[in-house]
Amino acid sequence: MKNVYDIIFIGGGLSSLMFLSQYTQKNPKEKILVLEKNKSIRDDQTFCAWAGPSIVDIAQTFNLKPKKKWHKIQLVDNTNFILKDLQPYQYVAFDGNKTLKKLLSSCKNITYKSNITVKQIQHDDVFTIKTDKEDEFYSLYLFDSRPPKDSQSYKYKESLSQAFIGSEIMLPNNSFDETTVTLMDFQKNKDEIIFTYVLPFSKKRALVETTFFTKHVDFKLINNQHKLYLKRYKNFKEVRTEKAVLPMAILNNTKSDKILRLGIGAGMMRPSTGYSMQRMANWINSLRFMKIKNSNKQNYFYRSPKILDWLDSIFLKVCYYQPQIGPLLFMSLFKKANIFSIIRFMSDVPSWFDIIRIVWALPKKIMIKGLLNRYE
Ligand SMILES: Cc1cc2nc3c(=O)[nH]c(=O)nc-3n(C[C@H](O)[C@H](O)[C@H](O)COP(=O)(O)OP(=O)(O)OC[C@H]3O[C@@H](n4cnc5c(N)ncnc54)[C@H](O)[C@@H]3O)c2cc1C
Structure with missing residues (x-):
């Protein structure tokens, strides 16, 4: 049927394309539509990440x-x-434009519509997606990779x-x-x-x-x-x-939502750094890519690591109330902590030993004040 799909993705940026490049390899027969508001693939991004032992x-x-x-x-x-x-x-x-084009070319059998903006979502038994064009689209499942709307979604x-x-x-x-x-x-x-x-x-x-x-x-x-x-x-x-x-924010949990979220809006951006490519890669690498059904939909909800959210929230608190000591925080971290521990920490795969090394390297008085909410 025209305009009826198994899954619709809102946004055809990094998270959707990284996900689909893997999902469609395992599920090439699913009918998938990507709706992207930009006219063409962006040429104004460079994506950087760490590479090495124990990092995806x-x-x-x-x-x-x-x-x-x-x-x-x-x-x-x-x-x-x-x-x-x-x-x-x-x-x-990674060159942003080449990366997105390569990921798009790795997606099997998807329909990618650009220059179309999603305006409204309705959900009864199926999702109805209304856009700025005349067409309406329908799907059983919906992934939304739009960024958080406003600070309402910040914890x-x-x-x-x-x-x-x-x-x-x-x-x-x-x-x-x-x-x-x-x-x-x-x-x-x-x-x-x-x-x-x-x-x-x-x-x-x-x-x-x-x-x-x-x-x-x-x-x-x-x-x-x-x-x-x-x-x-x-x-x-x-x-x-x-x-x-x-x-740079910890997002409210969107787990109970009917819509599956991806990318920055799902908390896939590390609040303390603004990096998200590695977080997306780690999550996608952990999935088994069974065909999405109501019974396994939960597996496709992203949950950020609690310990990292907690540490990032203390870091953000310090930077929010005392931005003038930001350089000291970073310089102290890179001077005192083991660089491999920092890299694994920034890549979302720290061991407990790495976390202890990171915490130990930070100026204690400042971080304890942040932990005890003494800045407010
Ligand atoms: C310039 C730049 C440099 C960055 N550098 C790094 C880096 O070095 N390392 C790193 O890890 N991260 C980096 N990031 C952060 C992050 O990795 C990227 O922002 C990444 O693109 C996030 O992926 P995403 O899928 O969440 O969002 P996006 O890639 O932005 O994808 C969301 C898509 O949704 C579309 N969209 C939005 N609203 C609608 C709508 N209503 N209807 C239809 N489509 C819609 C947008 O046009 C967009 O294409 C960078 C970000 C930017 C902007």
């Missing part, structure tokens, strides 16, 4: 080709400089936004150290945590991204800060830009 290998699992891998990272603030050798781990970058008021502007730039001379990622180069500030992130793809080409962890997003301010940082590169040419606002 994103490149291998999803058959993706990394744009670049690094074995070294550095963190910088006004007075300190930390350089870390990651081996046997790596920091890996705690101590939530921040990660807002950034990035420029991929080309220099006339060999000026970048292409072996080392600058994970955070902090700028002193009392109201927000501000840092720049530099991904050197070659000696001449890098993505330079100015990031704010903030309560109030002001892109004019971010742009000024970004321009200021870029001044250190003489005669650069900007070849591509990235700009985003990502929620």
Whole structure:
């Protein structure tokens, strides 16, 4: 029947395509529709993640080709400089556009409709999806990958936004150290945590991204800060830009919902970092991909690890009430904790020993105040 599907996905971004690239391999006969509001696949994202022992290998699992891998990272603030050798781990970058296109091409027998915005969902025995076009669509199951609508879906008021502007730039001379990622180069500030992130793809080409962890997003301010940082590169040419606002928040549990959620709106973004690709990969890798039925639907609800949510909530509380000490938190963590423990922690696969090492490395008084709600 026309417009009737087994499953409909709202949004054809990273989480839907990562999921479908695996689900459709096991269930190629299901009738699946993806509704995506953008006209074409985005060209303004770079996805980075860690790779190495005990971390789900994103490149291998999803058959993706990394744009670049690094074995070294550095963190910088006004007075300190930390350089870390990651081996046997790596920091890996994936080109956003190529990744999404490759994932889409790995999905078997799906209908992908772009330039169509979902406006309304009704549910009786089946889902009825109304869009900005004339067509209505019907399905038994519905996955929704739209981001959280507003702060109503945040569990705690101590939530921040990660807002950034990035420029991929080309220099006339060999000026970048292409072996080392600058994970955070902090700028002193009392109201927000501000840092720049530099991904050197070659000696001449890098993505330079100015990031704010903030309560109030002001892109004019971010742009000024970004321009200021870029001044250190003489005669650069900007070849591509990235700009985003990502929620840094623990989300309310959506488990009882009839709709299955995916991606950022399902809590698949790590609240303390804004990274989500690894969380999505870990979850997808844990699924057995039985054909979705009412009897196994529960298996497709994402639950974020409680211990990590709890630690992230303390971290967010500290950053919310005392943003000026944000750089100290990160610098202390990377200086004192074992780098492999940090990588596994950031990749959602820490052992208890890793967690103890992380907690031990953080400034105790500050974190205990956060834990005891002494900032409010
Ligand atoms: C510039 C940028 C850089 C990032 N870098 C990293 C990184 O390095 N590492 C990392 O782990 N994460 C990174 N992230 C965060 C995260 O991994 C991405 O945002 C990722 O795309 C989230 O996947 P998603 O499926 O939840 O959302 P999306 O990929 O945004 O997919 C949701 C889709 O839903 C569509 N949509 C929304 N509303 C409707 C509607 N009403 N009807 C139809 N379609 C709709 C949107 O157009 C979108 O395509 C980055 C994010 C951005 C924006």
